[in-house]
Amino acid sequence: MTTFSTPTDVNNGVNVKALLDARTALTSAPEAAEFTWRAECSWIKGTHSQASIAGFYGLGAEQTHSRTFRIDADHPTQFAADDAGPTPVEIVLSALASCLTGGVAAVAQNRGIQLQKVTAIVEGDMNLYGILGIDTDVRNGFSAIRITFDIDADASPEDIAALVAQSQKRSAVFDIITNPTNVLVSVI
Secondary structure (H helix, E strand, O other): OOOOOOHHHOOOOOOHHHHHHHHHHHHHOHHHHOOEEOOEEEEEEOOEEEEEEEEEEEOOEEEEEEEEEEEEEOOOHHHOOOOOOOOHHHHHHHHHHHHHHHHHHHHHHHHOOOEEEEEEEEEEEOOOOOOOOOOOOOOOOOOEEEEEEEEEEOOOHHHHHHHHHHHHHHOHHHHHHHOOOOOOOOOO
16 A cells, blocks of 8 residues: 655655745746846966855845855866866756756655655766867767666655656756757956
């Protein structure tokens, strides 16, 4: 006999009620759903840079995080760099894994599925001929990305697969990576 939990019987650390209340509130105030996320990046030395993330615009006003977050980026010593942080492409992979993993937790909470462990392993294939200018026919970015989940939960394999599918469907970072986005670069 299979037992099913209700969302209040499980605790994955996600306040689903708050998320659903926000969804209801934004449905009646669509202008508040328009957000602008920001990061500022400063060069340190060589290929080392540091991004700062402090505030964003949303809910009709400027907002601030509880603190300023900093992310260092660099290249490994194999590229004659100092290895002071992950490469920018590794940060992208980390963002994808984080977005999908957070989504799995939220969907599981909403569906009454208790999680014990969620691990996302993300790999991206890249040929450096593109970014090094060796071959202009080789793409600068990833040629493929693979995500493998290892999930231990009080659910059937089919229910776990459905969690991942719903997380992927709602993931902002998955959408950013898999769909074209208009990017405007300017110099001031």
